[in-house]
Amino acid sequence: xxxxxxxxTAKEKERRHAAAQRLRDHRIDVQxxxxxxxxxxxxxxxxxxxxxxxxHSALGSDGFNVPxxxxxxxxxxxxxxxxxxxxxxxxxxxxxxxxxxxxxxxTAYHSWLLGKIGSVIDPTWFALFSSRGIExxxxxxxxxxxxxxxxxxxxxxxxxxxxxxxxxxRGVSSWESSVALVAILMQPATILIDHAHFQYNTxxxxxxxxxxxxxxxxxxxxxxxFFVAAxxxxxxxxxxxxxxxxxxxxxxxxxxxxxxxxxSIALVTVTSFAVSFxxxxxxxxYDHYRGISSFTAKETPLPPLLAELPITLNERLWYFPPxxxxxxxIHRIFPFARGLFEDKVANMWCAIHTFHKLHIYPLGxxxxxxxxxxxxxxxxxxxxxxxxxxxxxxxxxxxxxxxxFYLCSFQVHEKSVLLPLLPVTILLGSDGGLRTEMRAWxxxxxxxxxxxxxxxxxxxxxxxxxxxxxxxxxxxxxxxPTSLSLYFGRQSRNxxxxxxxxxxxxxxxxxxxxxxxxEAFVLPPEGKPDLWVVLNALIGFVxxxxxxxxCNWQLILRSxxxxxxxxxxxxIEAA
Numbered sequence: 324x325x326x327x328x329x330x331x332t333a334k335e336k337e338r339r340h341a342a343a344q345r346l347r348d349h350r351i352d353v354q355x356x357x358x359x360x361x362x363x364x365x366x367x368x369x370x371x372x373x374x375x376x377x378x379h380s381a382l383g384s385d386g387f388n389v390p391x392x393x394x395x396x397x398x399x400x401x402x403x404x405x406x407x408x409x410x411x412x413x414x415x416x417x418x419x420x421x422x423x424x425x426x427x428x429x430t431a432y433h434s435w436l437l438g439k440i441g442s443v444i445d446p447t448w449f450a451l452f453s454s455r456g457i458e459x460x461x462x463x464x465x466x467x468x469x470x471x472x473x474x475x476x477x478x479x480x481x482x483x484x485x486x487x488x489x490x491x492x493r494g495v496s497s498w499e500s501s502v503a504l505v506a507i508l509m510q511p512a513t514i515l516i517d518h519a520h521f522q523y524n525t526x527x528x529x530x531x532x533x534x535x536x537x538x539x540x541x542x543x544x545x546x547x548x549f550f551v552a553a554x555x556x557x558x559x560x561x562x563x564x565x566x567x568x569x570x571x572x573x574x575x576x577x578x579x580x581x582x583x584x585x586x587s588i589a590l591v592t593v594t595s596f597a598v599s600f601x602x603x604x605x606x607x608x609y610d611h612y613r614g615i616s617s618f619t620a621k622e623t624p625l626p627p628l629l630a631e632l633p634i635t636l637n638e639r640l641w642y643f644p645p646x647x648x649x650x651x652x653i654h655r656i657f658p659f660a661r662g663l664f665e666d667k668v669a670n671m672w673c674a675i676h677t678f679h680k681l682h683i684y685p686l687g688x689x690x691x692x693x694x695x696x697x698x699x700x701x702x703x704x705x706x707x708x709x710x711x712x713x714x715x716x717x718x719x720x721x722x723x724x725x726x727x728f729y730l731c732s733f734q735v736h737e738k739s740v741l742l743p744l745l746p747v748t749i750l751l752g753s754d755g756g757l758r759t760e761m762r763a764w765x766x767x768x769x770x771x772x773x774x775x776x777x778x779x780x781x782x783x784x785x786x787x788x789x790x791x792x793x794x795x796x797x798x799x800x801x802x803x804p805t806s807l808s809l810y811f812g813r814q815s816r817n818x819x820x821x822x823x824x825x826x827x828x829x830x831x832x833x834x835x836x837x838x839x840x841x842e843a844f845v846l847p848p849e850g851k852p853d854l855w856v857v858l859n860a861l862i863g864f865v866x867x868x869x870x871x872x873x874c875n876w877q878l879i880l881r882s883x884x885x886x887x888x889x890x891x892x893x894x895i896e897a898a
Contacts, residue, residue, distance in 0.1 A: 394783075396521040397456060398422040400449070400466065403438030406431055408451040410615045411606030412644060415651045416623060421455070425655045428603050429556040433526070437469050470517055470525075477529035482507050485536040486752040492539060492715065493754035503752035506800055510748055511792040512773040516738050519785045524738070527557040528745055534567070535721075535749075539714045543574060543584075544591045551595035558656050562728040562742040566720035569705035573712025603652065607644040616644075626650040658734060663689050665736045667856045669775045669863025670729055671696070677857055693733040700727035703875050711882040715753070718746040719878040726871035730864070737779050740772045740867075747874065759819040763809055766802040767828045768870045774835050775863035778856045803832040831866055838862070 401422045409417055414424050414431055424431060438449045441462075448454060448462050483504060490500035517524050530553035537546035550567055553560040575585040610616070616638075624630070628650040636643055663672045663681060672681060672693065681689060704723035708716055725743035729735055747768050750756050756765075773793055780789050798805040806812075810825050838858060847854035879885060 394521075396458075396463075396466065399434070399521060399523070400457070400462070401455065402426075402431065402434040403441065404449040404451060404454055406435035407438035407442060407449055410610045411603060412610040412615060412648065414603075415648065415655050419655075423655065425658060427555045427558055427656055428599055428652065429552065430523070432602065433473070433523070433556070441465055441469075466521070467518060470521070470523060473523055474517065474525040474529070478525035478532070479508065479529075481529040481532035481536065482749075485532045485539070485749060488536050488539050489715075489749070489752045495752065495754060495756070499757050500752055503756055506751050506796070507748050509792075509796055509799065510744065510769060511789075511796045512744060512769065512776060513741055514792055515773065515776065515780055515785060515789060516741060519788050520738070520780065520783055522738065524557065524559075524741055527553045527560055528741065530556060531560060531563060531745065532749070535717055535746075538570070538717055541714075543571060543588060547571075547588055547592045548595050551592060551599065555596065555599035559739055559742055562725040562739070563721045563746075564724075565701050565705045566708055566717065566724040569709040570712050570714075570717055570720065573709040576709075577712065600649065600652075603648050604645040607648040608641060611641065611644040626654040628653060659686075659690060661734055662686070663693065663733060665734065667778065667853065667860045668735050668737050669740075669860045669867055670735050671731050671864065672735075673860050674864045677861060690733055693731060697728060697731040697733075700731045700871070704878055707878050707882050707884065711884065713882075716878060716882055718750055718753075719874055719881065722746040723871065723874040723878055726867060726874060730867060730871060737776055740775060743867075743870070743874075744769055744772050747870075759809060760824070762800055763802075763820055763824065763828060764870075764873060766797070766800050766809075767831065768866075770797060770802060771831060771835070771863060771866045771870075774838075775859060775867075777839075778859055803829065804836060827869070831862075834862060 402424055405417050405424065406414055417423065441448050444465065445461065448457060448459075448465070486500055486504045486507065489495065490497065490503075495503075513525060513528070516522050530549050534546045534549035534553065537543070537549060546567075550560070550563070554564070571588055572585075575581045575588070626647070629636070629647060636646070663686075664670060664676075667673055672689075675681060701724040704720045704727070708720035722743050725746065729739050729743055747765055750761065751765055755761055770793065773789070777786075777789060780786065794805055797803065801809050803810070810820065810829060838855070842855040842859075
């Protein structure tokens, strides 16, 4: 009996040891899948510069070999050129017809720094005027390396800190947080736009993540500093501004209006803007003192904000140069003269324009209409976060307002879809972020978002990176088209995913795959050369509209507003 007992115990220990070994092997395998893969893929932007036998880059970029403007790559290079060679007072005035600087000051300072470093390596890269349209392979390697380094200095640390903070607050295991972090850093739309199409969006997105992390830690003032940095790097961060503002108003009004806290937030915000614009303002005063002027009344028109003042200002006064710089930079940052939308973008105005041409209406009228519609679209989320100012609800509110801006605002670009996708994606690191429902919705939104970017990426010869990164990300999260287990496998049997959600998501996945097949093999009819691009925008608009509704609904549910409402109703009925 004792021998049998010890034999049974030994077998049980062997069984447990074998199970533990299988678990360790599984974790090692998953570590290779979730950790080594993104490390190798992060070098795509630089390694992709390998050239073929004809001397062409293996990885395209926006506007490559397309004169006279050469695309976004040339725009970023040109800003490094003008900031390193021109007085600071001329940055926002120089040759505005050829990629004139139209981003806030932090982008200009960043361009100056990168241009100075690059000029040490090869002065011809950023030589004033003579370097226009230069597309040497070594320059492209340098430029892509600057994107990668900027991302690793700002975006990656901010994402890691925020993901860990979300995990600690919501009690998420370190293993799940690590998997979520890989999914966040491997977001295909962000990698393709910044490292392939060529942008520095991750700097702005990194400051935004740092702002959210500060809010979660209860450091609202630091949150303001980081968010102002995001705004002063790229004005697209305004998509988040209503949610941030409403949250801070709610924080100041939890137990009566806290005037001291409100004034401290206002003071820090104004000071942060002053620090960001300070070098531009002070530099213009210094240039004025040296006799360098960016403005001549005969050659350069006054910025609209300055021209509409009821008084005439003397150009020789000391305060005229900084005022001129401020109004000109604002005029360049907010390009209302460009039109309602750029190219074929998956938002409301492009969808309506497909069936009813909107260019017949005055531009000013469309600006006012789009402003009203945008304000109405963000009203539910801003009201909710101001009434229930809990930091864990902030990503939901930011996603909701960003979707509202993307769908309804003026002058939207395809790349702007990165803004609503970011707060949605970081929710993978929150409580239940990798459960079936959340993973299905977040994954679907990201797959739809990168799919709507395909026409833009195709023009840049980025079809192969698009396919590789998109399929890799879907594989990592177990999403279609690489896996259907989330909708039909063991995970789908827990009842989290409703039948309507399954039909909706799988229907969109099927349509996206069918669109790719049609776009690749079926020529559009004569007279409709943009048929496939227009279909892409229309389908994307419908899907993004659903994402907008889902984010707002989740925000309202998680705020507890519905519970309070039903409790009141029950008490009224009981009385």
